[in-house]
Amino acid sequence: MYRPTLSIPFALIAFAASVAASDPPKDPPARAVDFARDVQPIFAKNCVPCHGPEKQRGGLRLDRRTDAFKGGDSGAALVSGKPAESLLLKKVTSKDEQERMPAGRAALTPEEIGALTTWIAAGANWPASNETVGTHWAFEPVKRPKAPDPQRANPIDAFVVAKLKESGLTLSPGADRRTLIRRLKFDLLGLPPTPEEVDAFVSDKDASAYEKLVDRYLASPQYGERWARHWLDVVRFAESNGFEMNRARPNAYHYRDYVIRAFNDDKPYDQFVREQLAGDTLGAGAATGFLVGGAWDEVKSPDLTLTLNQRADELHDMIGTTGAAFLGLTVSCARCHAHKFDPIPQLDYYQIKAVFAGVHHGERAVRIGDAPARAREAEQLREQLAQAESELAALEPLADPAATEARRPPVNPRLNTERFKPVKARFVRFVVFETNTVEPCIDELEVFVAGSKSVNVALKSAGAKATSSGDYNGPGNIHRLEYVHDGKPGNSRSWISNKVGRGWVQIELADSVLVDRITWSRDREGRYIDRLATRYRIDVSMDRENWSVVASSDDRVPFIAPASASAVPVGLKGPDQAAWQKLSARASAIRTKLATLSREPVAYIGRMGAPEATHRLHRGDATQKKEAVGPGGLTEIGPRLVIPPTASDPERRAALAKWMTDPAHPLTARVMVNRLWQHHFGVGIVDTPSDFGRNGGKPTHPELLDWLASELVSPGEGPTPWSLKHMHRLIVTSATYRQSSAASTAGMARDAQTRLLWRYPPRRIEAEPLRDAVLFVSGKLDLTMGGPGFDLFEPNSNYVKVYTPKKEFGPAEFRRMIYQYKPRMQLDDTFGAFDCPDGGQIAPKRNVSTTPLQALNLLNSNFMLQQAGYFARRVETEAGSEPAAQVKRAFALAFQRQPSEKELAAATKLVSDHGLAALCRAVLNANEFVFVD
Known part of the structure; x- marks a missing residue:
């Protein structure tokens, strides 16, 4: 019959007395209690079934030292030196069968209870040698081992050769240069080499030609x-x-x-x-x-x-x-x-x-780019804008509150300049009487001192203070009074009145100064034109009691949306009119550039706030x-x-x-160098790259792994610590990497999976470099970097996003595949079949499958048919109309080699019988195109 197991907390409530309440062991062990001999077997037999790795009833685990002393839901199960306070003893000595542990098993013998009591009283010594933490290789500190053969130039080879020797194997001969450059470029850049690159490398007599090639590829933007x-x-x-x-x-x-x-x-x-x-x-x-x-x-x-x-x-x-x-x-x-x-x-x-x-x-x-450089450029633009506005001011009529006819352009949502005769002021008030829609909004109000070196004295940072008739409190916290003079224009930092169609905002300057210009805007970024003040008045005062009107909307042309930024002031004729239009356009362009430069794009990179409990x-x-x-x-x-x-x-x-990232951490460097190794050789030294725990794979070359990890963190003089390019360079310049991929009978018999690296493991390239390579050889690859990606799915605005693959492709879809907009749970119609992860979960290691759908997609998809046609046109342009020359050029572009006589004859006949596009289609489907030796 099932008996519910009570956790230690309930036992404590029922058992508040000390261990003395139970019968003490009559015959305590005469000899000293040894944990491994006397205590651990008790735990293993009686406790671990319910309090071990499979189950942790009551939150208690007794198979590991730290967990045992930490205890479960009720606290510490073991109190060193204090048997009476140890919950474990209270449980195993309880007279209540419903509470006594182990549940469903025979009670501990007096000898077993005595051993536990004596052990706890003596300090509950649990030796480190019996603790599980320090016994797994990945949790041990990284120690830099010595290379087995110091004579080898690259320590990687010393470790690999030593491991091969244990199995009676050796490294294979080096690969030829054509194979090596194709391998290296796909590996580092994800693209095939051009025929010209191959020819130059093959014919280069420089002893360091390969090392220079490595450096050139690592410096390429395609590496990233x-x-x-x-x-x-x-x-x-x-x-x-x-x-x-x-x-x-x-x-x-x-x-x-x-x-x-x-x-x-x-x-x-x-x-x-x-x-x-x-x-x-x-x-x-x-x-x-x-x-x-x-x-x-x-x-x-x-x-x-x-x-x-x-x-x-x-x-x-x-x-x-x-x-x-x-x-x-x-x-x-x-x-x-x-x-x-x-x-x-x-x-x-x-x-x-x-x-x-x-x-x-x-x-x-999010801030992007070089912030100091952007700040310097912005400052230069502000100086240019000030000059343009100063020249405009000389042409534009001054504001005249007493005017009875329109003399100035209509108000503009982006920027309005109110120029008037110099007047001394301590307070400036902008009063709105009417808007084009709902409550008025002002993103920035600026007040400039008179003179050639005009300065905005309305800034909060200059000591100015803002007040208003009332503030709108809307969602997002982006419309606040303090934003009206923070020097950061744009709707996202603006003030809105709490009254429909009206309201006022006032700036108290730090000192009374002579002013002659005020600028204001609804949204200087140019995104919004609603909430624009169309009827208004601007007053100045020295004491906040006696006000003088310096500008108003009465002398402006009535507003009609959208307002024209280049509306010419009434009365300007001939050269003055042309000059005004030119200067206005220049100022508008500078403002646009300045707004773009200062605008911080919004990105999906998380919102950060106060930590919740x-x-x-x-x-x-x-x-x-x-x-x-x-x-x-x-x-x-x-x-x-x-x-x-x-x-x-x-x-x-x-x-x-x-x-x-503490250099003493045993895992961070090990994990990363293993990832690098995996992508250079197809499988990591540990074949479970995101699981270095006990359930993961064991390293084939543990000493090499630790040497690489220590080299990443502390490379000695020259390389930068933690440099990934340094590690790439070490790996790809090793003799291990530069081997031929040819199989040998001995190697296949003793290490068919090539885990010991007696040859370079040939690999099929992944979906992304495969698609990029197709575009590369067809001559259509667009190497534009960064920014929003291209979409391989038809646009739609459904509430639930529907991903319908495109059937036609143009230049917009011809960028590298890393720039493809990548939705979750939906793969590209053609190359998704090549084991692309769907983004639903982490994918530290891709599967490599061979399916009929892969072959059908490469042979018959609209994309591949289109690219085969582009490939044919490129070959015809570069090789002329003679079939044999076309075959040779197609082979050179796709395989970086010339065809054999047999291949030349067969391919030439195919071109003659079915056209050049048929040959190009076949070439793009060849194993040689999709595999790297």
Whole structure:
């Protein structure tokens, strides 16, 4: 009969007395208690079935030292030196069969209870040799091993050769230069070499020709595009939300561009990690797209349970991706219980959750480019604008409040200048009587001193103060009184009156000054023309009691939307009119450029706020909160990390990032060099690149892995620490990488999977370089970098996004595939069949399948038929009309070699019988085109 198991907390309520309340052991062991001999077997037999890696009833785990001393839901199960306070003894000695442990088993013998009592009383010594943490290779500190053969120029070869020797194998001979340059360019740039590149490299007699080629490719901007794709797989990047709505994130591409720039700039990897976790504090705002790169359920429910679970899932995605990408650990497995294989207590999961508790899916402004350079350019533009406006002022009539006829152009939503005779003022008031729609809005009100060097004295930073008749409080917190003189024009920082059609705003200057010009605008960025003041008056005063009118709308041409920015003032004729129009156009162009330069684009890189309270959840259920948890990291892996509970959101993320990139951390460098190795050789030294835990693969070359990790962090004199390009250079210049890919009988017999690298493993190129290569040889590849991607799906505005593949393609779709707008759960119709990840989850290693659909897509898809035609036209242009010459050029472009006599004869006949396009179509479908040796 099933008997419910009571957790330790209930036992404590029922058992408040000391252990003395139970019968003490009559015959305590005479000899000293040894943990491994006397205690661990008791735990293994009686406790671990319910409190071990499979189950943790009452939140208690007794198979690992740290968990045992930490205890379960009731607190510490073991108190060193104090048997009477140890909950474990209270449970096993209880006389109540409903409470006594082990549940459903025979009670412990007096000898077993005596052993436990004596062991605890003696200090509960649990030797490190019996602790699970230090026994797994990946959790041990990285120690730089000595190369087995110091005579070898590249230490990589020394480690590989030593491992081959154990199996009776050797390295294969070096690959020929044609093979080597094709391999290298696809590997580093994701593109095939041109025939001219191949010929130049093959004929280059320089002993360092290959090394120079490596450096040239690493310096190419296409390098970042190639290697960013690998990283984007690891971090599940896509540009739609997923789930049932799956709507687009049109500005998520900023993160993709950040990753490309980071690789091209050879940003140190430790900085790369820190920026993705806390880039908003490091001047790399776009980098935090990493945190919110995953799927997001935008459909919220009034049901609190669903909403809580959705939020928990959002943070779970951040935790899991962070652990997998940077540490190679399945941290997400600890959401409901302690990790079953790795030393990750459930509490650690929630400590990391607390680190991300202030991060939400959404958009925010992001700064891009060189900020100092942009600031210098903006300053130059402001000087140019001031000069243009000064020259315009000499032509435009002064404002005349007493005028009875229109003498000035109509008001303009973008900018209006009110010039008048110099007057001394301490207060300036803008009064609105009528607008073109609803409440009036002013994004910036400026007051300039008279003279040649005009200065805006209305700025808050200059000591000016703003008041108003009343302020509109709308959503988004973007319309505030203080924004009317903050020096940042645009609707997103503007003031709106709380009265329809009217209201006033007043600026009190820091001192009384002589002023002769006031400028105001509704939206200087030019996006909105509503809420524009069409009837108004501008007053000045020295004492806020006696006011003088200096300008009004009475002498302006009536407003008719859209207002013309180049409307010529009435009365200007001949040369003056032409000069006014030219200067007005120039000033307008400068304003546009200045607004664009100062505008910060909005990107899908997360919204950051105050961290919400974090609680450990019973079995991961968002509705079953347990104790509150503060921010932290992994307690049993890596250096010690302490984050104050009062730390702000950015402080928490920055602290976690610093902990991860500590050179003493055993995982961060190991994981990254393994990823590099994987993409150079097809499989990593550890074949589970995002799982370095006990359930992951074992390294084929553990000493080499540690040597590479230590080299990444501390490369010695010359290379920059954490330089990925340095690691690339080491790998691709090794004899191991430069081997031939030809198979040998001995190698296939002893290592058919080529894990020991007795040859270079031939590989099929992935979907992205395959599509890029097709465009490259057809002559249609557009190498434009960055910005919004191209879409391979038909446009639609459905509430639920529908992805209908395009059937026709033009120049807009001929960029590199990394710039394809990538929705979640929907793959490209042609190349999606080539094992592309769908962005639904992390993809640290792609599958490599061979399916009929792949062959059919390459042979019959509209895209491939179109490109075969373009390829044929290119060949005809470059080779002329003679079939044999066309065949040779087609082979050179696609395979970087000349055809054999047999191939030439067969291909020439194909061209004669079916046309050049048929040959080009066949070439693009050849194994030689899609594989790299």
